[in-house]
Amino acid sequence: MNTDYRGQDCPHEELATGWALHVLEPAEVAEFEAHLPGCPRCQDVVAATQEISAELGRGVPQEDPPVHLRANLLARIEQEPQVPARPDGHSGGIAEASSTVGERQPDDELSIRRSARKSARPGNRRTLLAIAASVLAVVAIGGLGIRVVQLGAERDAEAGRSAALAKAVQLVGDPNMRRALIGAAGDGHPVAMVVAAGNRGVVVPMDLPANDQAKQTYVLWGVAGAGQAPRALGAFDVAGPEIEPRTVSWPDNAPQFTGYAVSLENGRAAPTTPTTVVGQGILE
């Protein structure tokens, strides 16, 4: 992107502007909020955009609020507990108080559901990727068993989960986390995502057909490099179209994998070598 900003540009700056103006779709919000805590550049863009946003706000015709609003508000705070002061340093800047982030009021949940209803579409790869990336960030580091995104009819449930994600993504961030997008063996379209940190990993099915859980299993394989046999890391099932993270782990003495593969196996145990590889990818 060609900008006249000085210093290091970030490819997320357009998203940063949209996020600060509250004009993104839920999947984009999740994607950006996963990125924001680690990017001082985008934090600056957010802060600068919010200055402009506030200026636009100050430009509207001014009128006094009704007197009872003040009285109501002062009465309300008597019933509202305050959270203890937190240490400085959490990122997100001004927008941490926005209704897109943090604890939501019931009304906020409703608004998210409505906006989500108009956004994520089945089969939208970008939506899947953004949400899956967020899920991975949460699950791999926080160990949070978040069940995410029923693509299809459950829009409200999806929106609620997206909101939970947005909240959870804020709370995690591991510089050692690495991801691999698993591309289909045929056309390379994303069918799963793997994230690993240390000897723990998570696989998130994104577009894998359900397996017969009585006769088949999916297996995640670690690939250490050319000429080395892949290593079975764990078996998992895919019950349906939902994205549900599966946790796998391996011994500390395992090699440093450079990529991963997913296979579909007959039987309920991982074989020594993969039979039918359905997708593979290298670590980002």
Place this chain on the structure above:
Amino acid sequence: MTDGELVTRLAEGDRVAFAALYDRYCRQAYSLAKRVCVDTQLAEDVVQEAFLTLWRDPGRYQEQRGSVSTWLLTVVHHRAVDAVRRENTQRKRSAAQAEQALVSEQEHPGADIAAIAGVLGEKVRDALHELTGEQREVVVLAYYGGYTQCEVSALTGVPLGTVKSRMFAAVRRLRTLLTGGNEQDRDLGEQR
């Protein structure tokens, strides 16, 4: 007493400090909420929730990231937009006003400026006038109309990527026009 000092006191449970902040910014907050929501009751709810957010968790405001008024107006705007997105009828009404002004521009050059001039302060009006018509369109629809970028794209028939880049360019231009900002110095010039 500065805004920052009031927030510090508020965080310690000081009701007087809270009331002082309300008195200082309630007019700006309510005016913005009213402009976006149109509906009076909705605007009141938005303002109340925004100030309650500050009361419940004053730690969400970070002084080093901007002024209290910017923070508060950001919260108000986001909540107003959320509210108006729930109230599609109201939204269509308010957005229709903005759209009408924008559509009229094509028929009568400058007509949108005349329309905006009727409701916006001189500083913002002049800044919007400096934008291209396309940039002004996305800013007005998104900020005052409460539309997402995807919806702006659908409304205008402009590709989403173009909407995003126009909005980004518009904000960068407005930064120079409204805050005199450059890309290195972020002097907010507000009470801290």
